Amino acid sequence: MSLEQFKDRNVVQNYVHIPVDKPPQKPMDKFKQVVRRTFKGELFVGLWVVFREMIKRDFHTVKYPLEKLPISPRYRAVHKLYRLLESGNNRCIGCGLCEKICIANCIRLETRYDEKQRKEVTEYSINLGRCIFCGYCAEVCPELAIVHGQRYENASEQRAHFVLKDDMLTPLDFLKEGKQEEFPGFGAVSPNADERIKKTPTAY
Amino acid sequence: MTTTGFIIATIIKILVVLGLFSALAGFGTYLERKVLAFMQRRLGPMHVGPYGVLQVLADGIKLFTKEDIIPQNAVKPIFMIAPIIGAATAFIALAAVPILPEFEIFGVKVHPIIADINVGVLFVLGVMASGLFAPLLAGMASSNKWGLLGAARTAIQLLSYEVVTGLSILAPLMLVGSLSLIDINNYQSGGFTDWIVWSQPVAFVLFLIAGFAETNRTPFDLLEHEAEIVSGYATEYSGMRWGMFFIGEYANMITLGFLASLIFLGGFNDWGFIPGGLAIVLKVSFLFFFFLWTRAAWPHVRPDQLMWLCWKVLMPIAVLNVVVTGIVLMM
Numbered sequence: 001m002s003l004e005q006f007k008d009r010n011v012v013q014n015y016v017h018i019p020v021d022k023p024p025q026k027p028m029d030k031f032k033q034v035v036r037r038t039f040k041g042e043l044f045v046g047l048w049v050v051f052r053e054m055i056k057r058d059f060h061t062v063k064y065p066l067e068k069l070p071i072s073p074r075y076r077a078v079h080k081l082y083r084l085l086e087s088g089n090n091r092c093i094g095c096g097l098c099e100k101i102c103i104a105n106c107i108r109l110e111t112r113y114d115e116k117q118r119k120e121v122t123e124y125s126i127n128l129g130r131c132i133f134c135g136y137c138a139e140v141c142p143e144l145a146i147v148h149g150q151r152y153e154n155a156s157e158q159r160a161h162f163v164l165k166d167d168m169l170t171p172l173d174f175l176k177e178g179k180q181e182e183f184p185g186f187g188a189v190s191p192n193a194d195e196r197i198k199k200t201p202t203a204y
Numbered sequence: 205m206t207t208t209g210f211i212i213a214t215i216i217k218i219l220v221v222l223g224l225f226s227a228l229a230g231f232g233t234y235l236e237r238k239v240l241a242f243m244q245r246r247l248g249p250m251h252v253g254p255y256g257v258l259q260v261l262a263d264g265i266k267l268f269t270k271e272d273i274i275p276q277n278a279v280k281p282i283f284m285i286a287p288i289i290g291a292a293t294a295f296i297a298l299a300a301v302p303i304l305p306e307f308e309i310f311g312v313k314v315h316p317i318i319a320d321i322n323v324g325v326l327f328v329l330g331v332m333a334s335g336l337f338a339p340l341l342a343g344m345a346s347s348n349k350w351g352l353l354g355a356a357r358t359a360i361q362l363l364s365y366e367v368v369t370g371l372s373i374l375a376p377l378m379l380v381g382s383l384s385l386i387d388i389n390n391y392q393s394g395g396f397t398d399w400i401v402w403s404q405p406v407a408f409v410l411f412l413i414a415g416f417a418e419t420n421r422t423p424f425d426l427l428e429h430e431a432e433i434v435s436g437y438a439t440e441y442s443g444m445r446w447g448m449f450f451i452g453e454y455a456n457m458i459t460l461g462f463l464a465s466l467i468f469l470g471g472f473n474d475w476g477f478i479p480g481g482l483a484i485v486l487k488v489s490f491l492f493f494f495f496l497w498t499r500a501a502w503p504h505v506r507p508d509q510l511m512w513l514c515w516k517v518l519m520p521i522a523v524l525n526v527v528v529t530g531i532v533l534m535m
Binding site: 043046047049050051053054057058059060061063 | 239242243244245247250497498500502
């Protein structure tokens with residue numbers, strides 16, 4: 001399945017109504033049904049169906065660790081913390097909205113004023129063992145600093161690994177190569193946002 | 205041939221048959237998994253060896269090294285001996301089956317049959333039927349409810365299909381006038397049109413249906429149907445004891461393929477341009493594939509449906525078939 005098909009939500013549902021006959025009541029009708037079913041060769045239809053699938057060789061197995069299905073860009077997996085594109089500073093302004101809205105109580109941040117009286121985030125941790133990946137933090141963030149990523153394989157050997165800020169924050173060299181892609185999912189502005197804006201009555 | 209030569213030749217044949225058919229039974233599990241996977245649009249075993257061919261070896265290592273658990277309340281000697289009955293009878297049945305036409309190797313003429321007895325069919329069917337003691341004893345000895353249900357189902361299955369097997373095979377035997385599988389094979393030596401399946405199509409179908417019941421294959425795999433009775437008679441078994449049941453089952457499938465080919469499908473006679481040895485291998489392979497094919501395609505029946513089918517439908521048809529054959533032979 002391609003990503004375009006996957007993202008298409010306007011699925012046409014081609015339901016086919018299969019007529020179901022009423023079960024026969026009279027003995028003669030029952031006998032007729034038995035005879036009809038005996039000589040209809042339904043068993044051979046079954047044999048043909050599986051044989052057709054065998055020679056078609058159209059497998060739907062995904063060899064999971066080697067190949068993965070595409071996931072929606074709106075998928076809510078392990079969070080990412082983004083940096084400002086020019087300066088490389090952490091986008092987070094330490095407003096604490098995510099900490100406040102988090103219904104699983106798994107976000108914790110500590111802030112202080114730096115020497116220029118600007119707010120600075122000293123600690124930022126998300127306890128992923130407790131997080132329910134609801135996406136409220138990404139939705140509420142005014143700076144698009146915390147978003148959801150695509151990394152859904154989060155097994156680890158130690159619980160401490162589930163709170164590492166360094167794993168979530170975009171690495172600096174990664175940023176310089178221009179690989180920090182804006183998140184199209186929850187809380188973000190959609191790519192065709194301009195087209196979607198309806199003109200208010202005062203404009204015309 | 206001298207007595208010593210005969211003994212040596214027989215021992216060699218036994219070793220070849222035992223080695224070859226246990227290897228084939230193991231490879232059969234690979235084929236089954238692969239064919240079922242393809243029919244269900246999966247890949248099947250892929251990682252051990254090219255296309256998963258060596259999966260059998262991995263399974264073998266696993267089965268051999270697994271702990272051999274014997275439940276506390278099981279009847280120990282019977283529990284331990286039941287899988288051996290299953291595997292042994294499957295191979296003993298092969299003793300009277302002519303596997304290939306006669307051939308010459310190192311200047312020695314070889315009859316590829318261990319014991320050419322004059323009641324071959326009777327011997328093979330009898331030994332295969334006694335193989336049903338394995339699930340019966342295993343289920344009853346393992347002190348497990350599922351095992352007991354599996355054993356009970358073994359009994360009703362045996363009683364149901366065994367009548368059909370005997371009666372269905374009676375009509376071709378009346379045509380041939382001999383119980384030796386080699387005589388039956390030679391009766392069909394006239395080529396494709398001489399096959400008994402053309403003169404006895406009803407008997408062929410009945411024999412196949414009963415054969416499915418005999419080898420516990422879908423649609424008659426009542427003994428160990430996972431959806432209903434966990435694993436039936438094999439619930440308490442682990443490791444190689446469990447494996448022996450399945451070597452026995454696959455060997456039985458191959459034996460049944462040989463029986464059906466020899467009695468109905470022309471055996472190892474030359475088939476057009478195909479030499480006899482290759483012809484019978486092709487026929488047995490097709491029948492083996494047919495076993496797997498039906499497993500992918502058909503649902504299985506309930507025990508009461510099996511009894512209904514065998515006693516009320518198949519047995520009357522088989523008796524009618526025998527009577528009609530007799531009348532035709534008399535005229």
